[in-house]
Amino acid sequence: MTALHRHHDDGDDLPRDSSTRPLEDDLDLDDLAEDGLDPDGLAPGPLDPDDYDDADDPDGDQLDLAERHSLRRVAGLSTELSDVTEVEYRQLRLERVVLVSVWTTGSQVDVDNSMAELKLLAETAGSQVLEGLVQRRQRPDPATYIGRGKVDEVREVVVATGADTVICDGELTAAQLRNLEDRVKVKVVDRTALILDIFAQHARSAEGKAQVELAQLQYLKQRLRGWGGNLSRQAGGRAAAGGGIGGRGPGETKLETDRRRINTRISQLRARLRELDATRETKRAERVRNRVPSVAIVGYTNAGKSSLLNRLTSAGVLVENALFATLDPTTRRTETADSRVYTLTDTVGFVRHLPHDLVEAFASTLEETARADLLLHVVDASDPDPVGQITAVRRVLSDIGAAQVPEQMVFNKADLASAETLTTLRAAHPDAVVVSARTGQGIDELRATVEQRLPRPEVEVRALVPYSRGDLIDRIHSAGEFITSEHTPEGTQVVARVHADLAAELEPYRS
Ligand SMILES: Nc1nc2c(ncn2[C@@H]2O[C@H](COP(=O)(O)OP(=O)(O)OP(=O)(O)O)[C@@H](O)[C@H]2O)c(=O)[nH]1
Numbered sequence: 001m002t003a004l005h006r007h008h009d010d011g012d013d014l015p016r017d018s019s020t021r022p023l024e025d026d027l028d029l030d031d032l033a034e035d036g037l038d039p040d041g042l043a044p045g046p047l048d049p050d051d052y053d054d055a056d057d058p059d060g061d062q063l064d065l066a067e068r069h070s071l072r073r074v075a076g077l078s079t080e081l082s083d084v085t086e087v088e089y090r091q092l093r094l095e096r097v098v099l100v101s102v103w104t105t106g107s108q109v110d111v112d113n114s115m116a117e118l119k120l121l122a123e124t125a126g127s128q129v130l131e132g133l134v135q136r137r138q139r140p141d142p143a144t145y146i147g148r149g150k151v152d153e154v155r156e157v158v159v160a161t162g163a164d165t166v167i168c169d170g171e172l173t174a175a176q177l178r179n180l181e182d183r184v185k186v187k188v189v190d191r192t193a194l195i196l197d198i199f200a201q202h203a204r205s206a207e208g209k210a211q212v213e214l215a216q217l218q219y220l221k222q223r224l225r226g227w228g229g230n231l232s233r234q235a236g237g238r239a240a241a242g243g244g245i246g247g248r249g250p251g252e253t254k255l256e257t258d259r260r261r262i263n264t265r266i267s268q269l270r271a272r273l274r275e276l277d278a279t280r281e282t283k284r285a286e287r288v289r290n291r292v293p294s295v296a297i298v299g300y301t302n303a304g305k306s307s308l309l310n311r312l313t314s315a316g317v318l319v320e321n322a323l324f325a326t327l328d329p330t331t332r333r334t335e336t337a338d339s340r341v342y343t344l345t346d347t348v349g350f351v352r353h354l355p356h357d358l359v360e361a362f363a364s365t366l367e368e369t370a371r372a373d374l375l376l377h378v379v380d381a382s383d384p385d386p387v388g389q390i391t392a393v394r395r396v397l398s399d400i401g402a403a404q405v406p407e408q409m410v411f412n413k414a415d416l417a418s419a420e421t422l423t424t425l426r427a428a429h430p431d432a433v434v435v436s437a438r439t440g441q442g443i444d445e446l447r448a449t450v451e452q453r454l455p456r457p458e459v460e461v462r463a464l465v466p467y468s469r470g471d472l473i474d475r476i477h478s479a480g481e482f483i484t485s486e487h488t489p490e491g492t493q494v495v496a497r498v499h500a501d502l503a504a505e506l507e508p509y510r511s
Pocket residue numbers: 299300301302303304305306307308318319320321322323324325326327347348349350412413414415416435436437438439
């Protein structure tokens with residue numbers, strides 16, 4: 001019994017109903033009697049016992065067999081289309097995708113959240129999601145990601161829905177991708193490729209574009225063979241001439257050429273990025289010299305980081321209800337209530353399992369975060385799983401060496417979040433500030449908190465600064481803090497906190 005049959009039984013034309021029900025359990029032996037695996041794939045000979053769907057794994061945390069073997073339809077995963085013209089447009093221009101996920105740990109709710117996120121990612125990339133399939137399993141199949149016996153069911157769903165792409169929720173090996181493509185007979189991409197594709201579509205600056213291209217090439221290089229060496233298809237379909245699905249891969253020579261071309265391009269991009277980095281480094285060095293404290297806004301994608309920057313500084317940066325709307329960092333200078341200057345930087349959002357190639361390619365951008373004086377960690381309090389987002393963000397922060405930077409938690413979208421969630425979050429993070437970038441709620445408190453947490457100048461000086469040295473007074477304004485200041489006939493009498501270098505310059509006027 002298959003998805004297709006069931007739906008015909010039900011009298012449906014398309015298996016697009018959104019009920020959550022398990023497909024038939026077919027603990028069939030064809031899971032074991034694998035044929036047609038690619039010779040380059042894993043385990044072409046006798047299968048490793050681990051490949052046997054873990055049916056006889058004696059360890060304690062075995063999942064219920066029936067559940068593990070069942071492929072489940074996930075509710076509400078069809079893209080809603082509002083009108084017919086939209087349908088036609090999408091069918092012409094966009095990919096029609098089926099999502100496939102292997103559920104290894106966590107609760108039902110976790111799985112639903114992660115499928116909902118994969119759907120959002122797919123839609124952000126411009127796809128129409130037709131169906132979502134989840135298989136419960138102890139670990140992904142090393143040869144085909146989902147259990148081998150389930151691949152045929154995916155194929156049936158692909159045929160029934162007219163999908164042209166399958167998106168798997170993980171990072172797959174070259175062999176897994178190819179084995180799946182061979183059997184479901186449409187393009188198969190993984191979550192990493194999907195995220196890279198979104199980044200490619202959203203990159204605007206020269207640096208952002210170079211970073212994304214570098215990440216894509218690194219990803220592609222490792223999968224050249226698995227993808228039949230079809231560069232055009234991997235390049236986000238931009239040069240998608242030829243290379244039909246299931247087409248034969250290139251010969252060894254072509255493969256070598258492709259590989260060399262990729263390596264050359266990677267070196268060019270690296271050199272270009274080093275140049276661009278030098279420019280940024282100059283600016284950064286200037287800020288350090290002038291002792292301008294820096295605050296970096298970090299957080300999960302779509303948490304409202306750009307909205308918050310706009311609220312705090314009227315920066316006017318792009319805000320969009322889309323994942324990874326921001327790729328290029330925007331830095332704005334702003335001032336505290338007592339006129340100390342500091343910078344606020346909005347940057348790329350994080351996501352669970354942020355592809356390693358991207359983290360590496362964006363190293364110079366992310367380094368700014370690691371060097372900030374304070375992180376504003378923005379959390380979407382209206383998300384179904386804010387705690388999971390916090391964990392994912394902290395993981396990336398520690399990957400990029402920013403774990404030691406002081407962190408101010410900010411719970412955003414208070415206008416949408418439930419009172420219950422906010423209470424829980426507040427209890428877990430008593431120092432957090434709750435805000436709404438939309439309504440302005442809590443923004444004053446946030447600003448005050450930031451100002452209070454900025455690094456303070458370390459030396460207290462008392463000086464009588466002659467009127468001819470107005471420049472020194474200006475510098476106390478921008479990089480120091482006045483405690484008192486008074487005009488006298490001889491000059492300005494000040495008590496102020498300043499950095500050591502400015503203190504040295506004020507030395508002759510000490511009073
Ligand atoms: N209701 C509500 N919506 C908000 C709030 N803050 C941001 N949003 C919305 O959330 C979406 C994402 O906002 P952005 O500021 O672009 O989020 P971001 O964190 O910069 O996202 P990326 O750059 O894509 O990682 C937009 O649709 C915003 O209008 C808020 O406080 N309340």
